[in-house]
Amino acid sequence: MGFILLCFAPALGQAPTVTKVEPPSWWAGHTINPVRLLIRGTNLTGAKLRSLNPQLRVSEVSVNEKGSYLFANLEISPSLPAGKYPLLVESASGSTAISYNLEAPLDARTNFQGITTDDVIYLIMTDRFADGEPSNNAPRDSSPEANDRNNPRGFHGGDLRGVINHLPYLKDLGVTALWLTPWYDNWNGVNRCEKPWCPNTYYHGYHAIDYYAVEDRFGDLATLRELVQKAHAMGIKIIQDQVANHVGSQHPWVKDPPLSNWFHGTLAAHQLNKFRNSALLSPHSNQVEFRNTLDGWFSDDLPDMNQEQPEVARYEIQNALWWVGVTGIDGIRQDTIQYMPRAFIRDLSNALHRQYPKLWMVGEVFERDAAHTAFFIGGRTGWDGIDTKLDSVFDFSLWNASLFVFTHKAPVRVLPHQLKYDALYPDPSKVTVLTNNHDTTRFMSLTGATLAGAMMHAAFVLSVRGIPQLYAGEEIAMEGKEDPDNRRDFPVAAFKTEGRDAKERQMFDWTRAWIRLRHEHPALRSGKLIDLFSDDETYVFARQLGTETIVVAFNRENKTKQISVPVGSIDVKDGVTLKSLIGPATRAGVVNGEAKLNLPPQVAMAFGVQ
Ligand SMILES: [Ca+2]
Numbered sequence: 001m002g003f004i005l006l007c008f009a010p011a012l013g014q015a016p017t018v019t020k021v022e023p024p025s026w027w028a029g030h031t032i033n034p035v036r037l038l039i040r041g042t043n044l045t046g047a048k049l050r051s052l053n054p055q056l057r058v059s060e061v062s063v064n065e066k067g068s069y070l071f072a073n074l075e076i077s078p079s080l081p082a083g084k085y086p087l088l089v090e091s092a093s094g095s096t097a098i099s100y101n102l103e104a105p106l107d108a109r110t111n112f113q114g115i116t117t118d119d120v121i122y123l124i125m126t127d128r129f130a131d132g133e134p135s136n137n138a139p140r141d142s143s144p145e146a147n148d149r150n151n152p153r154g155f156h157g158g159d160l161r162g163v164i165n166h167l168p169y170l171k172d173l174g175v176t177a178l179w180l181t182p183w184y185d186n187w188n189g190v191n192r193c194e195k196p197w198c199p200n201t202y203y204h205g206y207h208a209i210d211y212y213a214v215e216d217r218f219g220d221l222a223t224l225r226e227l228v229q230k231a232h233a234m235g236i237k238i239i240q241d242q243v244a245n246h247v248g249s250q251h252p253w254v255k256d257p258p259l260s261n262w263f264h265g266t267l268a269a270h271q272l273n274k275f276r277n278s279a280l281l282s283p284h285s286n287q288v289e290f291r292n293t294l295d296g297w298f299s300d301d302l303p304d305m306n307q308e309q310p311e312v313a314r315y316e317i318q319n320a321l322w323w324v325g326v327t328g329i330d331g332i333r334q335d336t337i338q339y340m341p342r343a344f345i346r347d348l349s350n351a352l353h354r355q356y357p358k359l360w361m362v363g364e365v366f367e368r369d370a371a372h373t374a375f376f377i378g379g380r381t382g383w384d385g386i387d388t389k390l391d392s393v394f395d396f397s398l399w400n401a402s403l404f405v406f407t408h409k410a411p412v413r414v415l416p417h418q419l420k421y422d423a424l425y426p427d428p429s430k431v432t433v434l435t436n437n438h439d440t441t442r443f444m445s446l447t448g449a450t451l452a453g454a455m456m457h458a459a460f461v462l463s464v465r466g467i468p469q470l471y472a473g474e475e476i477a478m479e480g481k482e483d484p485d486n487r488r489d490f491p492v493a494a495f496k497t498e499g500r501d502a503k504e505r506q507m508f509d510w511t512r513a514w515i516r517l518r519h520e521h522p523a524l525r526s527g528k529l530i531d532l533f534s535d536d537e538t539y540v541f542a543r544q545l546g547t548e549t550i551v552v553a554f555n556r557e558n559k560t561k562q563i564s565v566p567v568g569s570i571d572v573k574d575g576v577t578l579k580s581l582i583g584p585a586t587r588a589g590v591v592n593g594e595a596k597l598n599l600p601p602q603v604a605m606a607f608g609v610q
Pocket residue numbers: 131132133134135136137157158159217
């Protein structure tokens with residue numbers, strides 16, 4: 001990676017200099033050819049880019065008004081081997097040589113595998129998970145205040161090595177995919193403002209200052225590649241958190257944008273997003289609200305990228321593909337996706353699938369309304385004529401219903417009631433179901449929360465249709481109110497069985513048992529979901545695939561409940577036995593098409609049909 005700079009003696013005026021080339025490397029035989037280069041430097045006005053190799057062809061060079069950015073197409077002969085190739089940036093005043101890197105593609109049989117309902121995703125906030133490399137905790141350009149572990153908004157030292165070190169823990173838990181919060185380089189300093197959340201730092205990674213660099217506090221590209229390789233070797237996939245909607249206000253582009261319409265507005269003059277998100281969905285919205293929701297800044301320190309500027313769209317699509325190509329990751333979680341034009345979401349999804357057919361992207365459409373999330377998933381053309389081709393969205397409406405039910409704020413029958421809105425999805429099995437995430441209050445800190453409730457909530461997420469996603473710490477019943485309290489450091493002791501207290505152990509063993517059950521039974525992963533029974537305190541459904549039927553039952557009430565479940569309706573014959581697979585050992589025979597299930601107090605159970 002990288003490039004070598006050589007400056008030749010200037011003639012009249014100043015010779016061009018180059019400080020950055022993006023993307024820093026590419027591939028021969030890629031579906032994107034030519035690749036569009038963005039070169040940052042000085043004295044680029046009037047400069048040309050010249051290739052010294054006929055198998056690399058330069059075209060469509062343009063330079064911004066200030067002479068600080070040069071755009072150029074680089075067409076790569078598909079037969080060109082990996083290696084370094086010289087390019088020259090030259091003007092009448094001199095020239096600068098760039099050594100451009102062509103990478104060897106990673107093995108597509110072990111990388112870029114995508115995410116399916118066979119997976120269980122585990123969200124890690126890298127800074128808060130595990131510190132595997134204390135030497136990166138205090139970069140030279142950081143202050144002690146920024147590195148204060150006692151400050152909930154400071155950097156706490158977690159890093160990629162910490163994740164590598166705890167892969168055995170994650171393997172033991174049974175998760176098969178890790179979603180890491182953004183690993184782009186973020187500013188190391190302390191942000192000050194008049195808001196309650198200041199002073200703060202960008203430990204969470206959502207304020208990129210370099211779309212092509214790994215956060216120095218987390219490690220480097222070599223460590224990231226090591227993580228992906230080691231995870232893959234253990235059967236664990238990796239999901240990158242990408243943020244195409246905005247960058248951090250410390251990004252060099254903010255003072256010197258490559259084009260005048262690179263962002264929506266400037267640091268000094270921009271509109272703030274009013275988050276009237278319905279405007280993005282409703283055929284009846286007015287253009288002022290619609291544009292504000294797409295173009296407004298998420299906050300004053302998150303400059304909003306203009307994906308309707310074709311150079312921005314090309315840049316971001318290449319950037320998404322570059323990370324996949326250089327690391328071998330399997331999926332992408334796309335932050336704040338609804339604040340980008342749907343045509344861009346479609347073009348990004350198409351570009352990813354064209355190069356990596358199995359690659360998977362889930363979009364964060366943080367809405368508790370299934371009509372809203374369903375509008376953004378791919379597989380159906382919306383009223384605007386666009387199919388986003390987006391593989392998945394988080395199911396925040398079902399998550400919300402489950403939190404309400406298992407903290408006793410709503411009757412249990414709300415679960416099947418919510419699931420009827422699956423009619424809105426082209427394929428409801430494609431949604432991603434979460435226990436919680438880093439933006440939400442942890443289950444154990446909700447009013448009405450109990451350990452039994454948390455256990456039922458986790459079991460529901462792990463047994464209902466869709467792809468389950470857990471959040472680090474939920475498996476040990478961690479507490480945590482709103483951000484940043486929900487981002488407390490993962491307790492080191494809890495990585496080891498003997499270090500877990502009784503509550504942590506109970507939740508961990510339970511979560512692991514349900515994950516195992518899911519892995520053992522294809523019907524739980526991809527079977528059809530069929531409602532069998534529900535009332536104010538109980539919900540029973542089946543997951544059915546081929547000849548396999550699993551019956552899942554929830555009894556929220558604080559007493560044993562006997563219910564008659566009409567399993568005849570799903571072709572379970574009289575004389576057959578339902579045997580518990582998890583929880584207390586019980587069995588129930590089927591008589592006249594019904595099974596009488598005895599459900600202990602406050603428990604989730606799964607039954608196999610024999
Ligand atoms: Ca560290």
